[in-house]
Structures are given as structure tokens and as C-alpha cells.
Amino acid sequence: MLKFFAMRVLTTVPVLVLVTFVAFGLVLLIPGDPAVTIAGPDATVQQVAAVRERLGLDRPVVVQYWDWVTGALSGDLGTSLFTSRAVSTSIADGLPVTIALAGTALVISLLIAVPTAILSALRRGTWLDRFATVGSSLGIALPSFWLGLVFVLIFSLGLGWLPATGYVAIEEDPAAWLAHILLPALTLGIAGAAESTRQLRGSIIGVLQQDYIRTARSKGLRSRMVIGKHVMKNASVPLVTVLGLQITGLLGGAVLVEQIFGVPGLGQIAINAVTTRDIPVIQGIVLVAVLVAVVCNLLVDLAYGYLNPKVRPR
Amino acid sequence: MTQTLPPSPAPGPTTDTDTTLLVEDLVVEVLTEHGWATVVDGVSFRVARGETLGIVGESGSGKSVTCLSIAGLMPARQTRVRATTLRVLDHDLTALTPKQMDDIRGPRIAMIFQEPMTSLNPAFTVGDQIAEVLRRHEGLSRRAARERAIALLDRVGVPSPERRYRQYPFEFSGGMRQRVMIAIALACHPDVIIADEPTTALDVTVQAQILELLRELQREHGMSVIFITHDLGVVADVCDRVLVMYAGQIVEGAPITELFEQPRHPYMEGLLAAMPRMDQPAGELASIPGHPPRVGAMPDGCRFHPRCRYADDRCTGGGSPELVQLGPTHSTRCLRHPELTLRGTP
Numbered sequence: 143m144l145k146f147f148a149m150r151v152l153t154t155v156p157v158l159v160l161v162t163f164v165a166f167g168l169v170l171l172i173p174g175d176p177a178v179t180i181a182g183p184d185a186t187v188q189q190v191a192a193v194r195e196r197l198g199l200d201r202p203v204v205v206q207y208w209d210w211v212t213g214a215l216s217g218d219l220g221t222s223l224f225t226s227r228a229v230s231t232s233i234a235d236g237l238p239v240t241i242a243l244a245g246t247a248l249v250i251s252l253l254i255a256v257p258t259a260i261l262s263a264l265r266r267g268t269w270l271d272r273f274a275t276v277g278s279s280l281g282i283a284l285p286s287f288w289l290g291l292v293f294v295l296i297f298s299l300g301l302g303w304l305p306a307t308g309y310v311a312i313e314e315d316p317a318a319w320l321a322h323i324l325l326p327a328l329t330l331g332i333a334g335a336a337e338s339t340r341q342l343r344g345s346i347i348g349v350l351q352q353d354y355i356r357t358a359r360s361k362g363l364r365s366r367m368v369i370g371k372h373v374m375k376n377a378s379v380p381l382v383t384v385l386g387l388q389i390t391g392l393l394g395g396a397v398l399v400e401q402i403f404g405v406p407g408l409g410q411i412a413i414n415a416v417t418t419r420d421i422p423v424i425q426g427i428v429l430v431a432v433l434v435a436v437v438c439n440l441l442v443d444l445a446y447g448y449l450n451p452k453v454r455p456r
Numbered sequence: 457m458t459q460t461l462p463p464s465p466a467p468g469p470t471t472d473t474d475t476t477l478l479v480e481d482l483v484v485e486v487l488t489e490h491g492w493a494t495v496v497d498g499v500s501f502r503v504a505r506g507e508t509l510g511i512v513g514e515s516g517s518g519k520s521v522t523c524l525s526i527a528g529l530m531p532a533r534q535t536r537v538r539a540t541t542l543r544v545l546d547h548d549l550t551a552l553t554p555k556q557m558d559d560i561r562g563p564r565i566a567m568i569f570q571e572p573m574t575s576l577n578p579a580f581t582v583g584d585q586i587a588e589v590l591r592r593h594e595g596l597s598r599r600a601a602r603e604r605a606i607a608l609l610d611r612v613g614v615p616s617p618e619r620r621y622r623q624y625p626f627e628f629s630g631g632m633r634q635r636v637m638i639a640i641a642l643a644c645h646p647d648v649i650i651a652d653e654p655t656t657a658l659d660v661t662v663q664a665q666i667l668e669l670l671r672e673l674q675r676e677h678g679m680s681v682i683f684i685t686h687d688l689g690v691v692a693d694v695c696d697r698v699l700v701m702y703a704g705q706i707v708e709g710a711p712i713t714e715l716f717e718q719p720r721h722p723y724m725e726g727l728l729a730a731m732p733r734m735d736q737p738a739g740e741l742a743s744i745p746g747h748p749p750r751v752g753a754m755p756d757g758c759r760f761h762p763r764c765r766y767a768d769d770r771c772t773g774g775g776s777p778e779l780v781q782l783g784p785t786h787s788t789r790c791l792r793h794p795e796l797t798l799r800g801t802p
Contacts, residue, residue, distance in 0.1 A: 353574040359529055361589045362562035375579040451624040
């Protein structure tokens with residue numbers, strides 16, 4: 143298992159190198175000269191040249207790339223062109239919020255999906271199963287911005303149970319954190335829950351027909367043992383695949399949901415950076431987002447290794 | 457070991473200690489597209505301690521369904537099982553809840569299935585799958601269960617059991633997996649082992665080894681074995697007594713030598729004639745014409761008559777003939793048995 147882990151970690155290195163190319167290449171791809179943008183519309187040629195020199199944009203691209211990468215490795219992602227804050231500081235503020243949001247959304251979606259899928263697979267064809275199937279179709283079809291607004295209308299404005307906007311860090315006040323994150327996380331997680339339910343229901347039904355489940359029953363194992371152990375470990379493989387894809391989707395979805403609920407996460411920082419062409423910030427966020435995605439995929443692969451012994455190298 | 461079992465009901469009129477399994481008038485219906493269809497129709501038999509009972513018949517004759525129903529392993533929502541008596545030792549299975557049946561499977565009735573390649577869970581080690589039976593029924597600790605499981609692997613002839621304990625099913629050959637299945641079945645010293653075509657999927661040489669192992673273990677533990685198969689060669693090899701099933705009914709039952717030498721039902725005669733033999737020239741292999749009837753479309757009268765070379769007017773009408781007792785141990789469902797002399801094998 144250790145060897146498998148080490149191998150898998152090593153294979154991510156080329157991916158990461160490629161990502162630094164792309165993230166850095168953004169400067170070259172974005173139309174216009176950042177120095178001109180920063181210096182302002184009325185700047186003289188000398189002023190633009192001064193800005194360019196200050197930002198190091200007059201040096202060869204390779205040198206710029208090298209500086210950026212070595213900086214990034216030591217945690218220095220440059221400085222925002224507009225706020226003059228260190229990019230790493232902005233990201234350090236926003237990233238935990240976004241991760242908390244996406245993580246909670248994932249937990250909520252699993253809390254909905256796993257019991258629903260098990261029940262509807264075991265009671266296939268009953269009203270409960272049909273209800274779950276219709277529910278998951280709705281969950282996939284409904285757009286999150288609409289769902290978010292409906293939740294705000296019902297739970298915040300109507301019932302007054304939960305705050306409509308804002309965010310409190312978990313270390314400040316866990317109860318307030320939960321109250322603030324519940325609606326955004328539910329909004330973000332519900333599509334994933336629907337998709338996971340569908341996928342898991344299908345795979346449970348498939349596994350239930352396997353010979354080894356009959357063997358497990360023939361041993362006199364209790365039903366919850368047969369389902370919880372023998373069925374779930376095998377049925378989880380497709381679920382993990384879906385989750386791996388969902389995690390990247392959650393990061394993208396978080397941008398939208400953060401806007402709706404006024405959550406100060408990475409999404410808001412990203413939107414501001416893009417509208418102002420704050421290139422160092424964009425580069426930093428792209429890099430961090432990809433890092434998160436790579437780590438999640440790594441976890442997915444490790445989960446495969448756990449769930450399916452055939453995947454492990456020997 | 458028996459403390460987890462439900463209290464036995466009041467002893468019936470006769471609970472002779474020699475009978476491990478008693479089945480009377482077992483009827484199994486399954487849900488098909490056209491509604492409920494009877495796939496096992498009034499099957500009755502008993503199995504004595506230490507006896508090996510063979511159940512033979514073509515696929516679809518109801519032999520597997522009979523055994524899965526006894527063990528309570530048919531899918532509950534698509535199956536209806538009825539029986540006058542269904543008794544393992546003095547446990548009345550008809551009176552048990554599904555949870556109480558969980559306590560019967562393992563220490564009372566254990567099963568070995570046909571497909572060793574798919575009958576073990578690919579996601580758990582072989583050792584874990586043996587140990588969990590012991591942990592479940594005998595409440596053993598992880599360590600104690602492990603030791604017992606390794607001893608079992610050793611007993612069923614898996615080499616280097618300690619290493620094999622930690623391996624996964626895909627690292628085992630078919631024959632070795634079937635040995636593991638036997639170890640699982642044997643783990644809690646069951647009174648009855650139901651072996652559903654345990655050697656069908658194996659190579660002939662491996663087949664012989666597995667049969668030998670089963671025979672040895674049966675002698676050692678004095679278990680009853682129900683051996684389901686369509687292979688008459690295997691039947692002749694291991695069984696004391698045989699039931700022949702056709703279209704959901706028992707059509708003949710007899711001790712092995714008697715059945716082979718003097719079959720009393722034309723279906724059995726046909727099966728014997730279809731068996732390849734060393735002392736016959738090749739190419740003379742007979743087969744029974746036609747196909748078994750489909751579930752839900754049983755012919756009137758004797759269910760075998762459309763394929764029977766001896767059938768006459770009496771066989772084609774009325775209800776299905778009764779199983780007639782010909783002696784203490786031989787029975788047949790053939791109406792014409794008094795006048796027919798059927799060919800057996802010497």
C-alpha cells in the first residue's frame with residue numbers, strides 16, 4: 143500500500159509542472175499589456191515602461207517563469223496589482239472558507255445520498271424508490287442559483303431559522319459557523335447528492351445480485367452486516383469515481399454559491415481578480431485550485447486501492 | 457455454541473435424533489411476468505445423520521430452488537415458500553423469523569455453491585471471509601477466529617494457510633477457492649451441508665480432489681450432505697441415496713445402486729442412457745427428446761409424458777400422478793411402473 147501511495151504521488155509531479163506552465167501562460171494569453179492597464183489610460187510611455195520594469199515584465203519570459211515558480215514553491219505568489227496585498231495572504235483567507243463550504247456540501251450530499259440509495263435499492267419498485275428517483279432527477283435538473291434563492295426565501299426570510307448571508311469562521315463560533323454554512327452547503331451539495339444517489343442505487347442493485355452476497359447470507363450474517371460490509375464496499379467504487387468528478391465541480395459551483403450567500407471565499411476573490419485583470423491573483427488561484435483537484439484525485443485513487451485489492455501493485 | 461439460537465419449539469410428535477433434515481410437502485412459488493408460478497411442487501424427503509442425499513435433474517427442475525428455499529435464501533419479495541414440515545434437528549424452520557433463520561444458517565445449515573469464482577467477495581481477504589462466520593456465530597475474538605480460520609484452511613488442503621489467510625480471492629485458483637468455500641461452510645460444524653453443484657465449474661482432476669475432500673470431512677464430522685448435481689457420475693461417486701427431480705416434482709427416489717440398476721421412472725432411464733460410458737462404443741449416446749416444460753405451462757397428467765416413449769392414454773390426462781412407494785426406500789411417480797421393465801446400468 144505504501145509503494146502504491148508513493149508511486150501515485152510521484153505521477154502527480156509532471157501534472158503539477160504542466161499546471162505551472164498553464165497558470166503562468168495566462169499572462170501571455172490575456173490580451174493587452176498588464177503594464178498599460180496598471181499605469182492607466184493617461185500614462186506616458188515612460189510611465190508604462192517604469193511600471194513594466196517594476197513588475198519585471200521587461201525580462202525574458204523564461205526568467206519570469208523561473209522567478210514565479212521558485213517563489214510559488216516558497217509560498218510567495220507575488221503581490222496583487224491593485225490591493226498590494228500578498229496573493230498568498232488573500233488565498234490563505236479565502237481558501238479555508240471555500241474548502242469548508244465544499245467539504246460541508248460533500249458531507250451533506252453523502253448524508254442524503256447513502257441512506258436514500260440503500261433504501262431505494264432494497265425496496266426497488268416501491269413508492270419510496272420512485273419518490274427517490276423523481277427526487278434525484280429534480281435535484282440534478284434544478285439550477286443551484288434558483289435553489290439557493292428558494293432556500294433563502296424559506297429558511298431565512300420565511301421561517302427565520304438561518305441567516306441569509308455572511309460567514310463566521312469555525313474557530314470563532316462553531317454554532318454560528320454551522321448556521322451560516324448550512325444553506326450554502328445544502329445549495330451546493332444537492333445536485334451532487336442527487337447524482338450520487340442515482341449512481342449508488344444502481345451499483346447496490348447490481349451488487350445485490352452477485353453470488354458472493356448470497357454466500358454472505360448463507361453464512362447467517364445479519365442483514366446490516368451483509369449490506370454495510372459486503373454490499374457497500376463493492377458498491378462504493380462507482381460512487382468514489384463520481385465523487386472525484388464532483389469535487390472539482392464543487393469548487394466551480396462554490397464561486398456561484400459564494401456570490402449568492404455573500405460568503406468570502408476563494409470564489410469572490412477570483413471574480414474580483416478576473417474583472418480587474420489582477421494577473422498574479424488569478425495565477426495564484428488557478429494554481430491552488432488545480433492543487434486541490436490533484437490532491438482530491440489522489441485521494442480517489444487511494445480509495446480505489448482500498449476498495450479494490452486488484453488495483454494495488456504487488 | 458447453541459446459545460444464540462432461538463429456543464426450540466415444543467418437540468414434535470416424532471423427533472428421532474437420526475433425522476437431521478425433514479421436509480414435507482414443500483411448495484415454492486416465484487413471481488414471474490405472468491404472476492405467481494409454482495416451481496417446486498410438493499417435495500418431501502428426509503436426510504439422516506451422516507447420509508449423502510443426491511438431488512439430480514436438468515437445469516430448471518427445481519433442485520436448487522428446493523435447497524435455497526430450505527435455507528431461506530430465495531429473494532423474499534419474489535418468492536412464496538410453504539411446507540407442512542421444514543425441520544432441522546428440532547428447529548421448526550417454518551416458525552422462524554428471518555432474524556432467527558440467520559442463526560440457523562452457519563451452525564445448522566451451511567451451503568457450498570457452484571461458482572467458486574464469483575461466490576467469494578473480491579473486496580475482502582479470504583481469511584476475513586472465513587473468520588467472520590466464526591465471529592458471528594461463535595462470538596470469537598478477532599485473534600481466536602483467525603487461528604481457527606487458519607486451521608480450517610489447513611484442513612481443507614490450502615497450502616501455507618497463514619500466508620493464504622491474508623490473500624484475496626483473485627489470488628486463488630478455482631479449486632482453491634472451492635476449498636475456501638468448503639472451509640466457510642464447515643466453520644461452525646453444521647448438521648447439514650447443501651452442496652449446489654460444487655464441482656461443476658472445476659477441472660476433472662480438481663473435481664475428484666474436491667469430492668474426496670467432502671467425503672473425508674463428512675466422515676470426520678458426521679454431517680448430512682445434500683448434493684445437488686446433474687452429473688450422474690458424481691452422484692454414483694458420492695451419494696447414498698438419490699432423488700430425481702423433474703419439472704418441480706420428485707419423480708423417483710431410491711438408494712444409489714438400486715436406482716442405477718433398476719430405475720422405475722422413464723425419465724431416470726433416459727438420464728442413465730444419456731450418460732457417457734467407457735464400455736460403450738462412442739456415438740451411441742442417447743438423449744431424451746424434447747425439452748422440460750416451462751414454468752407456468754405444465755402439461756396435464758404426468759409432466760414427463762410429452763417426452764416419454766412409454767406414455768399412453770392414462771398418462772396424458774387428469775392431475776399429476778402421485779409419488780408411489782414401491783418399497784421401504786424406493787418410490788416413483790410413473791403410472792405404468794408395474795408393467796414397465798426399464799433398463800438400468802449393470
